[in-house]
Amino acid sequence: MSQKAIKITGWVLTILLALLFTKSAFMKFTQTGTEIIAYGMSATTFMYVGFIELFCLILFIIPRTGVLGTLLLVAYMGGAIVTHLEHHEPIVIAVIIQIILWITAFIRFPEFTQRLLPKN
Numbered sequence: 008m009s010q011k012a013i014k015i016t017g018w019v020l021t022i023l024l025a026l027l028f029t030k031s032a033f034m035k036f037t038q039t040g041t042e043i044i045a046y047g048m049s050a051t052t053f054m055y056v057g058f059i060e061l062f063c064l065i066l067f068i069i070p071r072t073g074v075l076g077t078l079l080l081v082a083y084m085g086g087a088i089v090t091h092l093e094h095h096e097p098i099v100i101a102v103i104i105q106i107i108l109w110i111t112a113f114i115r116f117p118e119f120t121q122r123l124l125p126k127n
Contacts, residue, residue, distance in 0.1 A: 017114035024111060025068055027104065028080070032060040046090065059083070074119070077112040084108065 008016075035057030038050070046053070063083055067076030084105045091098045112119050 013114060017111060020107060020111040021068060021115065024080075024104075024108060025064060028060055028064045032057040032064070035060070046094065070115075074112075074116050077108065077116065077119075080108055081105065081112075 035053050038053060048056075060083060063076055063079040065076070066072040067080050069076070084101055088098050088101045088105070091101055
């Protein structure tokens with residue numbers, strides 16, 4: 008695959024993740040009380056979670072801070088997986104998003120590949 012195709016693939020995946028996380032964050036801003044109570048959080052806390060999600064996403068999108076944003080979003084998704092497990096909800100979607108996030112990070116940031124994957 009050419010460098011141009013790799014770069015385009017990385018940005019397409021980044022845009023898809025950005026749309027997904029943006030929708031998720033804005034859903035947290037518009038949730039009603041009954042949906043939040045199921046997770047044991049106050050409406051204010053749920054809104055803060057949405058702000059944290061948007062902040063991590065912005066860091067992820069900006070190339071200079073993308074590595075930090077990736078690590079923060081991975082941690083965020085880990086928390087989402089634990090929350091789903093705690094409430095006996097399916098985790099398949101969260102795990103798939105986590106996998107896509109890692110794939111995007113490996114494509115966009117070669118330093119991940121150099122540091123995390125063993126050398127042959």
